[in-house]
Amino acid sequence: WFADIVENGRSIIVDEASLSRWAFLPANLLVVGWLSRPLSGVSIYLVGASFSVLMTLLALTLWTSDTLKDFAPKSLWGWALFFFAPGAFFFATFHTEALFLFASMISVLGLARRQVAWSMLGILLAVWTRNQGVILALAVGYAFFVSQQRRQAAAVIAAAAVGLLGLAFYANVFAGTPFAFYRAQSQWPHVTNVQQNLGTLFML
Numbered sequence: 166w167f168a169d170i171v172e173n174g175r176s177i178i179v180d181e182a183s184l185s186r187w188a189f190l191p192a193n194l195l196v197v198g199w200l201s202r203p204l205s206g207v208s209i210y211l212v213g214a215s216f217s218v219l220m221t222l223l224a225l226t227l228w229t230s231d232t233l234k235d236f237a238p239k240s241l242w243g244w245a246l247f248f249f250a251p252g253a254f255f256f257a258t259f260h261t262e263a264l265f266l267f268a269s270m271i272s273v274l275g276l277a278r279r280q281v282a283w284s285m286l287g288i289l290l291a292v293w294t295r296n297q298g299v300i301l302a303l304a305v306g307y308a309f310f311v312s313q314q315r316r317q318a319a320a321v322i323a324a325a326a327v328g329l330l331g332l333a334f335y336a337n338v339f340a341g342t343p344f345a346f347y348r349a350q351s352q353w354p355h356v357t358n359v360q361q362n363l364g365t366l367f368m369l
Contacts, residue, residue: 217258224266269291288321293328306318
């Protein structure tokens with residue numbers, strides 16, 4: 166799906182086939198598309214996977230920095246669980262998880278350093294990468310709020326709102342409706358039990 170969208174693009178929604186192509190938020194696809202342009206002849210899968218590995222390494226660099234190292238695993242077993250868990254392959258393949266992890270680390274780094282601009286940047290990127298970006302914004306905003314930084318909390322929520330409005334504008338221009346992502350995702354077959362949920366970790 167990702168490679169096909171990068172190679173062939175997305176269009177105005179006219180039927181179920183064109184609608185399904187709008188199920189994925191645009192940040193990861195746009196970046197991989199830009200990176201692929203000067204690399205003609207290189208597989209989209211390779212470019213996407215390489216970008217994911219880079220984002221994972223940058224996220225781990227932030228995670229193990231002096232500011233955030235207290236939140237990083239303290240033992241080799243902890244790191245082994247991160248790197249070899251069933252879902253860890255998402256961080257080294259053409260998926261959105263690595264970019265979202267990087268955006269999350271930027272957001273938390275801004276929180277830890279009380280530099281709300283970094284948190285806002287991370288939230289904007291996260292909202293354009295995965296739906297969970299909204300949850301991340303609420304969590305970071307709440308953390309600022311309970312630490313008596315209410316203006317910063319409001320700024321983080323505002324960043325999320327701007328990101329959502331930006332997504333709606335982007336979808337309206339290129340898909341013909343501001344609700345393209347919502348409509349496409351609402352047609353996804355959702356898991357209905359724990360077995361199916363665990364199976365997604367193994368791409369079953």
